[in-house]
Amino acid sequence: MSAGPAAGDPRADELSRALEHVRARIAAAAAGRPEPVLIAVTKYFPAADVARLHRLGVRDVGENRDQEAAAKAREVGDLVDGPLTWHFVGQLQSNKARSVVRYASWVHSVDRPSLVTALGKAVGRHREAVAAGDVAPGPCAEDDLTCLVQVSLDAAERRGGAAPEDVVRIAEQIAGTEGLRAGGVMAVAPLGAPPGPAFDRLREVSEQLRRAVPGATAVSAGMSHDLEEAVARGATHVRVGSGVLGPRPAVG
Numbered sequence: 001m002s003a004g005p006a007a008g009d010p011r012a013d014e015l016s017r018a019l020e021h022v023r024a025r026i027a028a029a030a031a032g033r034p035e036p037v038l039i040a041v042t043k044y045f046p047a048a049d050v051a052r053l054h055r056l057g058v059r060d061v062g063e064n065r066d067q068e069a070a071a072k073a074r075e076v077g078d079l080v081d082g083p084l085t086w087h088f089v090g091q092l093q094s095n096k097a098r099s100v101v102r103y104a105s106w107v108h109s110v111d112r113p114s115l116v117t118a119l120g121k122a123v124g125r126h127r128e129a130v131a132a133g134d135v136a137p138g139p140c141a142e143d144d145l146t147c148l149v150q151v152s153l154d155a156a157e158r159r160g161g162a163a164p165e166d167v168v169r170i171a172e173q174i175a176g177t178e179g180l181r182a183g184g185v186m187a188v189a190p191l192g193a194p195p196g197p198a199f200d201r202l203r204e205v206s207e208q209l210r211r212a213v214p215g216a217t218a219v220s221a222g223m224s225h226d227l228e229e230a231v232a233r234g235a236t237h238v239r240v241g242s243g244v245l246g247p248r249p250a251v252g
């Protein structure tokens with residue numbers, strides 16, 4: 001008797017249905033324009049779910065805490081056969097840079113010059129350690145680490161992101177740092193305000209950045225509840241957690 005890979009795995013069926021729904025939403029919002037990359041944000045969900053998503057064709061996953069992400073990436077390495085790209089999307093302390101560069105190909109949350117410096121040093125040390133045979137090569141042993149500048153779209157609250165007027169300067173620092181690639185911008189829409197105008201602003205910031213750093217074309221915007229607004233305004237990457245994986249388990 002032959003059985004498909006998802007036979008007897010209700011969770012895989014659940015993920016498959018949710019993924020199909022999210023992909024349909026993205027396609028409808030793109031309305032014939034190029035579709036963004038779907039990053040499944042798997043925080044709080046186990047490595048087994050990452051493996052299930054990979055079997056369903058997901059190639060990009062996102063995490064927001066280094067400790068959880070590092071452990072999961074190690075575990076997933078044994079479960080998944082084939083390419084998988086890890087995106088770090090959460091606030092990042094500089095002292096976690098050395099860990100993040102071991103598994104992540106992208107960091108979406110670069111918001112200050114000191115973090116650029118830390119990530120550049122971390123990639124350099126990682127490459128030295130790989131060359132010395134001390135650690136397994138992560139993705140940035142060969143490719144530069146793609147860094148997005150996180151932009152704060154909330155004029156009242158500058159938490160989580162650089163001010164729009166600082167974006168070009170930070171991206172130029174990234175572009176000038178060995179081991180790093182300036183990829184573009186990322187933002188989270190402010191709470192309690194309509195996301196459309198915020199993503200319009202992000203698009204302006206992105207256009208300004210591309211005039212200064214032409215390769216920095218990525219626009220990471222849109223989550224489960226506002227991906228339509230982001231895709232309609234040219235997001236190249238959407239970060240979808242609960243829409244694909246379901247409500248996050250309560251944690252203490």
Ligand SMILES: *Cc1c(COP(=O)(O)O)cnc(C)c1O
Binds near residue numbers: 090225242
């Ligand atoms: C958790 C998270 C997401 C996904 O959020 P959902 O609302 O579950 O889709 C996207 N971006 C960042 C930065 C996150 O931390």
